[in-house]
């Protein structure tokens with residue numbers, strides 16, 4: 105559908121006849137089998153146009169939220185989403201862009217392949233495939249192994265080169281978390297949810313078949329295709345295993361790098377699997393984000409913070425919802441004071457949300473990256489990269505300045521206070537013991553032996569404790 109924002113005044117004459125149906129009229133419409141396609145198309149276009157300049161174009165007596173309600177319901181009907189998901193996805197974007205997103209989900213993404221550098225070079229692979237009648241081109245400057253297939257006179261998943269493991273049929277978005285993780289030769293790496301192995305085999309190639317990758321997946325049946333891909337692509341540094349990711353690091357730990365390409369709702373890959381449009385409910389998102397939060401902590405705890413070459417962790421999903429992405433990342437930051445977000449190293453992608461519909465995330469969440477079908481012509485995707493440090497180092501670091509300033513919500517969260525006034529109205533007498541303990545700990549950290557407990561002077565009782573001091577103390581204990 106072509107979304108016309110109606111910026112030109114010339115179209116106003118025709119558009120003025122538009123009438124937003126009342127709730128009653130919409131009920132009647134529903135009862136008679138829903139509005140026909142042309143009415144829906146027109147209404148979608150008109151609602152977008154009105155919402156773009158609501159003050160000027162809004163129907164008198166009808167609110168902005170009435171227009172939005174109708175628009176979301178019409179999006180659901182027109183593109184075939186349940187109301188719940190239509191609304192959830194709609195609010196990710198400005199009005200006009202939301203329509204572009206829903207439209208892009210109706211179009212298949214380009215077919216892309218990843219050259220397996222363990223077996224060949226991209227230039228050689230491209231030449232052989234061109235000779236077989238495949239029309240292709242490098243995907244973009246950001247990858248030196250990807251090729252986009254425009255058309256092919258042979259089935260791209262059954263050429264002799266495919267069978268010999270010279271390439272992997274892989275969505276362009278799937279390259280991104282591996283590029284961000286950037287595993288190095290001779291490292292010990294965990295791919296916590298790895299089947300069918302697109303990312304595992306990519307990592308194996310970047311590590312030049314050295315070191316070791318534990319390719320895990322909880323679903324044993326799916327590890328068959330994982331093992332098959334590992335063999336076909338000639339990856340000799342991969343050990344396949346099947347544990348629930350939540351059993352790590354008990355089963356294994358001490359990794360230089362970990363990738364958690366988490367199980368997710370798949371709202372980024374609707375063009376591939378349109379069943380997502382109707383089969384996801386509120387409960388699914390609650391359960392998924394709960395699992396993702398459990399997995400992310402286990403992934404973080406599986407990393408060796410003393411790794412000489414790494415100490416990095418990447419979290420990714422093929423979903424665009426905030427609770428599966430920024431919400432999970434923010435949760436991990438709160439639960440593990442020894443991690444920080446770092447730049448993904450990816451040259452494109454939109455910044456992650458630091459605020460969303462009344463929720464505020466840690467400011468460093470802007471370092472995460474979002475990818476969209478209508479913007480980047482690839483599946484919807486999310487990538488976050490963390491550096492994991494020793495917990496004791498974090499204690500020492502608390503004496504220094506934070507890399508990223510802590511917003512008030514975080515101070516409250518970490519101090520256990522629930523309102524701003526609880527921090528500022530700090531009762532020094534009541535908390536004397538804790539202040540003393542804090543001072544003694546800081547002295548010990550600086551190598552000074554503190555006076556015996558109870559004997560130290562706490563200074564003027566009027567002196568207020570800076571919220572930062574309260575925060576770092578709690579963080580150091582966490």
Ligand SMILES: C[S@@+](CC[C@H](N)C(=O)[O-])C[C@H]1O[C@@H](n2cnc3c(N)ncnc32)[C@H](O)[C@@H]1O
Nearest residue numbers: 297298299300301302303322323348349365367
């Ligand atoms: C997005 S897919 C992984 C795709 C894979 N990384 C690739 O590139 O080919 C998510 C995977 O998580 C696995 N999974 C689901 N729950 C899990 C759990 N609790 N622990 C480990 N893996 C899990 C699923 O079986 C699925 O294969």
